[in-house]
Amino acid sequence: MKVISLVPSITEALFDLGLTENEVIGRTKFCIHPHEQIKNVEIVGGTKNINIEKIKSLQPDLILANKEENVKEQVEALMHDFKVMVTHVETVEDNYYLVKSLGNIFRQEEKAKAYNLKTYEVLNQAKINSRIKVAYLIWKNPYMTIGSDTFIHHILTEIGFENSFKDKIRYPEIKVEDLAKTDIIMLSSEPFPFKEKHMEELKAFYPDKKIMIVDGEAFSWYGTHIAKCGKYFNELLSEINSFQ
Template identity: 65%
Template sequence: MNIISLVPSITETLFGFGLTDHEVIGRTKFCIHPKELVKNVEIIGGTKNLNISKIKSLSPDLIIANKEENDKAQVEELMKDFKVWVTDIETLEDNQNFLTKLGILLNKEEIAQNFNQIINSIFNLKKTTDPIKVAYLIWKNPYMTVGSDTFIHEIIEKLGFENLFKNEKRYPEISLDQMQEADFIFLSTEPFPFQQKHAEELQNELPGKKIIVVDGEAFSWYGTHLAKCSEYLQTLFSGNFQ
């Protein structure tokens, strides 16, 4: 089966299931994992700016997209000529179902089960009695965070933290004043590339707050990527908050 992936984390997942660069025949320019394999795969544009003509020339058996990450109009155009699987992953349960379904599709059910077991084990952590309130920032100028209907929110809450902005939706803009209630502020390395210098700048604005630069992929990449982040996420939780 020749597959084109329109999502970075899904591309990584396909390779994680053991597919080769002869089976994954197209990927976006943002698909960077695993480096040694994606370099051999044809680039078909960006997640929201697909090269439709190039995709058509590759004649895939299946295209895997995502409701949030891809442009609806472009996906619908591809549906006219190809089989397109539009994933919608907001929760860990959604992710488990996605991996299970992919395992069935690829006749790799055991691999799917193993990944699901590893991912489930990450979140069997001892939770604190009083959840630590976290403001998770994804953008600067303006500052933006995550609401309750996002995959990032799910990871924050399942790790035992409390998303300070759980009553918001999607990716709202927030002010410095609104961050005052946070116990900790996480600065994500993506989509805005927060670095330590940004943490230091924000620290001057919010003295006394614990501000940490965190691996954005660990919080936002669904599919098999979470399995790679087991040690990181558990260390982040137990090392800094116990």
């Protein structure tokens, strides 16, 4: 089966489940894992600006898209000519069924099962010592955070954090002043590439708060990625526990 993935984390999952560039014939420019294996896979645009003509030239049997990451009109245009599977992953349970479905479609049921078990193992072992209010920032100018209907929120909650903006939905804009009651400010490495200088800017407002840059992939890449983040989460929580 020839497949095109329009979702970076799903592209990674396909290779983790045992597919090769012989089956995965198209990807977005943001599909960067696994680095060595995706090199020879055709790029069909970005997640938000798909090159439909390029996709048509590749004639895939299946296109994998995502409700949040891809543009509805572009996906619907592809549906006229191709079989398109539109995914929507908000909770850990949704993630389980995504990986299971991919395993069934590509006859890699055992590998899918193993990744799902490992994902739950990683999340069960990554537990914070006490309830801590966290603000997870994904953008700057304006600052944007995550609401309760996002995958990131559910990963934070699973680990034991309390999302300071759990009463919001999607990706609300906030002001610096809105962070006053949060314990820890997490600056995600993506989609906005937060750096040390951005930490310093916030420290000018909140010198006593824990402000840290976190690996955005570990919190937002659904599929098989979290199964490989055990060491990262353990180190992250060790740093946070030592701060309390």
